[in-house]
Amino acid sequence: MGRYDRYILSQLLALFSFFSLVLVSVYWINSAVGLFDRLIGDGQSLRVFLEFSALSLPQIIFLVLPVSAFVAAIYVTNRMISESEMVVMQTAGCSALRLLRPVWVFGIVLALLLAILAHVLVPAARGRLIERSVEISQDMTGRLLREGQFLHPTAGLTVYIREITELGEFRDVFLQDRSSPDVETTYTARRAILVSSNAGPRLVMFEGVAQTLQTEGHRLTIVEFDDFTYDIAGLIQSPGTRSRHIRELSTAELLFSPRVFAEAQGFTLAAFRFAGHDRIARPFFALFVPVIAAATLMLGAFSRFGIWPQILLAIALIVPLQMTWNAAESVGSRQEGMAWLAYLQPSLAAMTAAVMIYLALRGHRRPRRREVAA
Numbered sequence: 001m002g003r004y005d006r007y008i009l010s011q012l013l014a015l016f017s018f019f020s021l022v023l024v025s026v027y028w029i030n031s032a033v034g035l036f037d038r039l040i041g042d043g044q045s046l047r048v049f050l051e052f053s054a055l056s057l058p059q060i061i062f063l064v065l066p067v068s069a070f071v072a073a074i075y076v077t078n079r080m081i082s083e084s085e086m087v088v089m090q091t092a093g094c095s096a097l098r099l100l101r102p103v104w105v106f107g108i109v110l111a112l113l114l115a116i117l118a119h120v121l122v123p124a125a126r127g128r129l130i131e132r133s134v135e136i137s138q139d140m141t142g143r144l145l146r147e148g149q150f151l152h153p154t155a156g157l158t159v160y161i162r163e164i165t166e167l168g169e170f171r172d173v174f175l176q177d178r179s180s181p182d183v184e185t186t187y188t189a190r191r192a193i194l195v196s197s198n199a200g201p202r203l204v205m206f207e208g209v210a211q212t213l214q215t216e217g218h219r220l221t222i223v224e225f226d227d228f229t230y231d232i233a234g235l236i237q238s239p240g241t242r243s244r245h246i247r248e249l250s251t252a253e254l255l256f257s258p259r260v261f262a263e264a265q266g267f268t269l270a271a272f273r274f275a276g277h278d279r280i281a282r283p284f285f286a287l288f289v290p291v292i293a294a295a296t297l298m299l300g301a302f303s304r305f306g307i308w309p310q311i312l313l314a315i316a317l318i319v320p321l322q323m324t325w326n327a328a329e330s331v332g333s334r335q336e337g338m339a340w341l342a343y344l345q346p347s348l349a350a351m352t353a354a355v356m357i358y359l360a361l362r363g364h365r366r367p368r369r370r371e372v373a374a
């Protein structure tokens with residue numbers, strides 16, 4: 001690579017990193033607010049929130065990188081034109097194709113990053129995220145460890161703990177079990193502790209009263225107890241065999257799994273095939289995104305008022321490409337034999353890039369005026 005290529009590539013990578021950091025941060029903060037409320041509201045620790053946030057980052061980065069590359073290519077090309085660097089290079093005899101060479105290299109780097117994310121990091125992070133979500137949903141301990149609040153850790157169960165001591169002992173416990181439609185049982189105890197067993201967590205209450213109300217006949221039974229063990233694990237549904245989400249499956253499984261396996265996971269075979277081919281096609285589409293942006297900006301000549309028409313044209317070219325993917329995904333994931341639609345977006349992007357480069361090459365050719373003899 002020449003000095004010009006290294007200079008432009010370094011500018012692209014630096015701005016690409018900056019815009020990616022900004023967009024990922026905005027996207028992450030937006031999704032983290034709801035995640036924080038849900039996890040902390042269920043009594044989970046800050047460590048669990050940070051773990052879930054980290055596992056969601058690969059998917060966010062995968063979505064943001066093409067946008068960051070597009071913005072970086074527009075910014076660098078616009079600055080080169082406004083500072084007359086592009087004019088100098090053209091005067092030196094560099095064609096538009098030569099000027100776009102570092103942009104092609106940048107596009108290849110972007111495609112490689114997206115390929116690693118699509119085939120390795122995103123499925124692995126998604127699988128781990130779903131596994132941890134299942135574990136958290138089965139954990140009743142964190143939902144009970146809050147004092148001074150009426151909690152509903154599961155349907156039909158209400159818990160109130162006035163105080164939790166430093167040793168983990170509960171003081172003044174109220175527990176109401178309405179899981180059965182015919183029976184409503186209310187437990188009150190002066191003390192309680194949460195213990196673990198092979199069968200799951202259990203709440204051991206001391207010095208309390210159990211009041212059982214029969215719905216039919218409105219019969220109330222009151223029993224005083226010195227100690228009583230409440231089986232919390234009995235309220236937790238066994239997860240059994242977990243179905244795997246389409247985003248956590250490997251590309252090979254999506255492309256070659258039989259129909260029986262796809263339906264066992266709750267998806268159609270068409271959805272499997274389209275998702276697999278889409279993972280292959282997305283990096284190729286990203287390869288042409290910065291090229292389209294840079295080539296479009298090269299269509300106009302230098303102007304002190306800027307090149308806003310070219311920038312708007314570049315945006316107008318990218319938007320239909322995204323709409324094409326939305327339409328292809330809607331059809332390809334529902335109809336078998338239409339997985340080839342996943343390659344429609346990168347194919348149109350390649351054609352658009354070729355047209356923009358051709359127009360840029362024609363625009364840079366200036367007809368020589370014949371000298372008129374005196």
